[in-house]
Amino acid sequence: MMTLFDIIEQAQNGAAKTNLASQFGLSQAQTEKALEALMPAFSASLKQNTRNMDGLASFMNALSSGNHAQYYEDAMAAFTGGRDEGNAILGHMFGSKEVSRAVAAQAAQATGLGQDILKQMLPVIASMVMGGLFKQSTSGASSAGGSGNIVADMMEQFMRGSMGAAEGSRGGSGNPWADMLTDMMGGMLGGSSSQASSSANPPRGEDVFGPMFDAGREIQDGYSRGMDRLIAGYLKGMDRSA
Numbered sequence: 001m002m003t004l005f006d007i008i009e010q011a012q013n014g015a016a017k018t019n020l021a022s023q024f025g026l027s028q029a030q031t032e033k034a035l036e037a038l039m040p041a042f043s044a045s046l047k048q049n050t051r052n053m054d055g056l057a058s059f060m061n062a063l064s065s066g067n068h069a070q071y072y073e074d075a076m077a078a079f080t081g082g083r084d085e086g087n088a089i090l091g092h093m094f095g096s097k098e099v100s101r102a103v104a105a106q107a108a109q110a111t112g113l114g115q116d117i118l119k120q121m122l123p124v125i126a127s128m129v130m131g132g133l134f135k136q137s138t139s140g141a142s143s144a145g146g147s148g149n150i151v152a153d154m155m156e157q158f159m160r161g162s163m164g165a166a167e168g169s170r171g172g173s174g175n176p177w178a179d180m181l182t183d184m185m186g187g188m189l190g191g192s193s194s195q196a197s198s199s200a201n202p203p204r205g206e207d208v209f210g211p212m213f214d215a216g217r218e219i220q221d222g223y224s225r226g227m228d229r230l231i232a233g234y235l236k237g238m239d240r241s242a
Helices: 004-014 016-024 028-049 053-065 069-073 075-079 081-094 097-111 115-138 150-160 176-188 193-198 205-213 221-237
Strands: none
Touching: 004 016, 004 028, 004 069, 004 115, 004 205, 016 028, 016 075, 016 115, 028 053, 028 081, 028 097, 028 115, 028 205, 028 221, 053 115, 053 150, 053 176, 053 205, 069 075, 069 081, 069 115, 075 081, 075 115, 081 097, 081 115, 081 221, 097 115, 097 221, 115 150, 115 205, 150 176, 150 205
16 A cells, blocks of 8 residues: 555656656755655644544545545646645645645755745645545445455445435434444444444544555654644644544
8 A cells, every 4th residue: 555655656647746846846856855855744634633533534525525536647737726626635634824834844944945835835745645545545446345445445435425424314423424434434343333433442544544644755753753743733732623
């Protein structure tokens, strides 16, 4: 299973890095440095935002209901409509423009690249990340029985809106998508939905999506930990549950 860095490397038929370099006036080496510095921020925000059942359900709903694949496959779409979509994704992931500025500033210190360029790259990369996660998480999904890929099977059910989640039936938690995920986890893990909901260790995004939520390229541990603290500090300060 691919990591976030792998996902970007394979975007747009493997031409994403070249396209990003051309779009932002960078060399290939500079583009690679930028991606290495920014991927830990996306990894940290994905993990932080999906640390509980509500957050994980909200993320899967957003992933399954958007038209993200086009930004992963088509460079022109990524650099046009992908910017607006990417800014919306950043708003959900980071919570505010202040966080985006802080991420760009920290990446600029690590790479020597301009903070403004990195800030401009963020929404484009965000749209590619979501498109890549959608493509990877739906790979192997099949309407005829399970695919053997728990992420693909869960995503398929989210896309079909099964189990009456959209109506929030059966007097659930108030988050129909979290109720739907609880039901699916109970079934797929061989227990009841109530057991899945009350589990002492409910699934987190990184448990379900695995390496897809990892940055995927070795960088200095201190930098990676610093980005984790930056994202966690901002999101916890906003008292976000997702």
